[in-house]
Amino acid sequence: MLKNYYNKFMKFYEIINTLILFVYWILVGLVTLRILMKKKSISSTTSWLLIVYILPIIGILFYIFLSELNVGKKRTSNLYKIWLYGVNWINNIDCNKTIFNNKNSYIATSIFKLCKNIQGIPGTKVHKLKIFTSTNNIIKKLIRDISSAKNNIEIMFYIWQPGGIADKVAEALIIASCQGIHCRLMLDSAGSSIFFRSPWVKIMKDAGIEIVETLKINILKIFLRRIDLRQHRKIIIIDNYITYTGSMNLVDPKLFKRNIGIGEWIDLMVRMEGPIAISIGIIYACDWELETGKKILPNISNKNKISHNKKYLNGVQIIASGPGFSKDIIHQVLLTAIYSATKKINITTPYFVPSDDLLNAICSAAKRGVKVNIIIPYYNDSILVNWVSKYFFTDLLSSGVNIYQFKKGLLHTKSILIDHQLSFVGTANLDMRSLWLNFEITLAIDDSNFSKNLSNIQKEYIKLSKKLKLKKWDKRSYWYKLMERLLFFFHPLL
Known part of the structure; x- marks a missing residue:
């Protein structure tokens, strides 16, 4: 009698187990199809696929709740x-x-036109x-x-x-x-x-x-x-x-x-x-x-x-971003500005997790002779961001980018200065969350006096920072490098 009950239980268990596995792999298949159909970068697509396949159930939940840009x-x-x-x-x-202003400097003209055509609002005096x-x-x-x-x-x-x-x-x-x-x-x-x-x-x-x-x-x-x-x-x-x-x-x-x-x-x-x-x-x-x-x-x-x-003054262009606003406008503006630079680029950001396109633009600027300085906090309130940011350091340093790590607190300033003339200040970080997700506001300011003041502030940040050297960076431990690469796959969550 007990053996019959046991056999029935095992058959029921096998059926339930098979159904669960079937439903699970159906979900994995649907999420995989969804990931492949979305217009994301190759690194982001690869990372999401790894998260879904390496972390059973949890990976699917991460994607459902933290990837789809659904605002209701x-x-x-x-x-x-x-x-x-x-x-x-x-x-x-x-x-x-x-x-509204009608005239801009050579470096700002394309930025202001881009924003006006996408958002509908010209630069404002x-x-x-x-x-x-x-x-x-x-x-x-x-x-x-x-x-x-x-x-x-x-x-x-x-x-x-x-x-x-x-x-x-x-x-x-x-x-x-x-x-x-x-x-x-x-x-x-x-x-x-x-x-x-x-x-x-x-x-x-x-x-x-x-x-x-x-x-x-x-x-x-x-x-x-x-x-x-x-x-x-x-x-x-x-x-x-x-x-x-x-x-x-x-x-x-x-x-x-x-x-x-x-x-x-x-x-x-x-x-x-x-x-x-x-x-x-x-x-x-x-x-x-x-x-x-x-x-x-x-x-x-x-x-x-x-x-x-x-x-x-010459004018200020507002850049509003977020779901329902102009898609990836900050990303487009920054790429345009970086590729337009001919002399110098200064960047300060607390959270540095750039897209592939932004990383390539920054490295390309340094390789063509533009002096590029990136100032980020030495200490960070996000352990994951702190690790993932380091994944990009080798490419940046190898391209000639100067990386300064600010050591007198958490540098929370978000600013970019292009060719001593065009400044960007606001709320957006150089990470996936600010570039693609959150509601942000950024100002593009076309004024040499303002840029001079911003440059002086950034110089003070550099004085309070430690410059990272490529030779020393290359000598970090194998386990340190492994941790960077493993945690990088979670960058779509940032």
Whole structure:
């Protein structure tokens, strides 16, 4: 009797086991077909195939949740319409001929034309432009601007962490809102999770501040939207005339991630006055409508000031990226700029995981005689990124690229300087996540004085860095090299 039950159980087990294997290999086959059909680079395609085949089940789940660029049907259907509406609005306002620039330097002309043709918004004039490298100085200036606001304040950050000087900004916003200034605040759900669990949410809402939690993490919707998609933009707009953007999150650097032992985060922010705030306002309005369904457009309260102010810089081109925006626009712009360089390229980025095309462009520039300096952190808050970045060092050093490892904290600045004239600053890192996934904002600034200031800042970074030598790098251990190559296959996840 027991033997019969045992035999029946074993047959049932074999059937179930066969079904599971059958379903598993069907899934593997479907995912493999999907990977091959997607227009990805050869290295990315190979890496995903290895992940799927080497890591049973887990590899398939990684691909489903972390590769497909799905932002939800409703969001996808609305994105293009919202952006197109904003572009048409800004191109048809009365003072549009006054706010757009028509002339650029030789190195910037192709970049500005490319962005205009893809995005629909030309380069925009700027009255004042200043770089800040001290978080304390940025916050002090920001609080003064908030206190002087007359009409509206719009703020967007990836991370807002309460405590220290960040609370002073919150207090300034509350005072402004109580004085009748219309204040809006957009924060990423994952990046600002500590903020959304703090008392500040209720306090600020009670003061009349509108707060929106973007890209909320919802386990019930994991099959409807990619869960690691993030709103990574950092934008501040005051009275549609003053605007800030750059790499800084709204945190106190003396408190933020101090437990991981890498020192303070080193950031760069740009403060601008002039019509550029209107163009950036279109990006903010688009993101706001996507999350709330409510349409807002910049109210040009300084129209007369914009129309009659003649002291403008060459111009700034905004580059907005993310799902639903112009596909891989940052990638196209950077490739165009690097291949156009004839003298010098300076790059600072905390996370360096370039595409094959970008790596080839950088190496090609160095080989044709362009001086290329890449400044990255010696210490990094991401162990995986730290290892994967090293995979590219040999090719770069062999091509003549100078690699400097910043040792006085985590260098979080995202900047590129081309031929002492064209500067790129913003929120995008040189990694797959920023180039292809997250919502980012980058500024292309065509101005020699700004570029000179940025160059001086980058020189200071280099002074605080250790230069990597090819001979010494080649002598690293076999196991070190093996680890680099093994972890490189996970670069599509970064």
